[in-house]
Amino acid sequence: MQNPINDPLFLVQSTSLTRLVTESVEKLILSGELAPGVKLNEVALAERLRVSRGPLREAFRTLEESGLIHQEKNRGAFVRVIELDEAADIYDVRAGLDAIAGRLLATRITAEQLATLRALTNSMLAVGAQEIDRFHAMNLAFHDQIVKMVGNPTLRETYSKLIKQLTxxxxxxxxxxxxxxxxxxxxxxxxxxxxxxxxxxxxxxLFAHAQGGRLRMLQDGNLAGVS
Structure with missing residues (x-):
């Protein structure tokens, strides 16, 4: 009888399940439902997602590698708390990646891509001052589109990781x-x-835009820039 661990179908199903669980927990974290500093309850999450604790623990390992949670021996897993100094460091790296993306995209952008970005900026210009959540979503989409349009998977993966931590x-x-x-x-x-x-x-x-967000964040102390 074949060992399930060596069964290709088992491996695909297991990997797919772990990925789905990881994405589900990540959404709960990034939406704020699982807030920074909160302990992740394995039993409750496993019941909510209708999975065993095995895939959930694999998901925790992936989320720890991405910088969204941290695990403590004999204490469990917690959503990470990003302090001001660390957020400033992340902004510095992000500014450099923004500059790289802008430099590359300017040499290859298509008319269709320009239309997509122009539509986003026009929508942002029409957002009311109190529509913070709506603007935040558009802002993330704008910068994500720029990085995505460059067509460099390594750049996009690295950038996405930093943005999630800033969130x-x-x-x-x-x-x-x-x-x-x-x-x-x-x-x-x-x-x-x-x-x-x-x-x-x-x-x-783009570099100045990100650095401006960093500076405003530091000046405000408890207000995050969103550039």
């Missing part, structure tokens, strides 16, 4: 409504530079 910090903080129009205008200017094909200026603008 943990933002879930503990508020965005100042007065900042929304300024962010939207900066996004629109970035699209103008992409359309012009100015790689150097686009890289500089």
């Amino acid at each position: 943990l910090f933002r879930k503990r903080n508020l965005l100042a409504p007065k900042a929304i129009p300024r962010f939207a205008e900066e996004h629109s200017a970035i699209v103008d530079l992409l359309e012009a094909g100015d790689a150097a200026a686009c890289a500089e603008a």
Whole structure:
């Protein structure tokens, strides 16, 4: 009788289940339902997701590697708390990746891609000052699209990991409504530079945009920049 561990179908099913469980727990964390600092209850999560604790523990290992949770011996798993200093460090790295993405995309962007980004920025310009959650979602989509359009899987994977970690910090903080129009205008200017094909200026603008978010975050202390 074949060992299930060596059965290709078993491996595919097991891997798929672990991935689904990982994605489900990640959504709970990034949505704020499982808040920073909260202990992850294995029994409750296993019952909620209707899985055994094996795939859940595998998911915990993956989420720990991605920087979203941490596990302590004899204590369990906890959603990570990203402090201000660490968030600032993440912003520094993110700014560099934004610049790389902008420089690369400016040399290869298509008319269809420009239209997608322009539609996003137009929607952001129309967002009301109090529509913080809506603007935040559009902001994430805008930057994700830029990185995705570059077509570099390594860049996208690294960038996505950093953004998810920053989301943990933002879930503990508020965005100042007065900042929304300024962010939207900066996004629109970035699209103008992409359309012009100015790689150097686009890289500089995206770097400054991210660093501006970092600076505002540090100045406000308990308010997270969302650039």
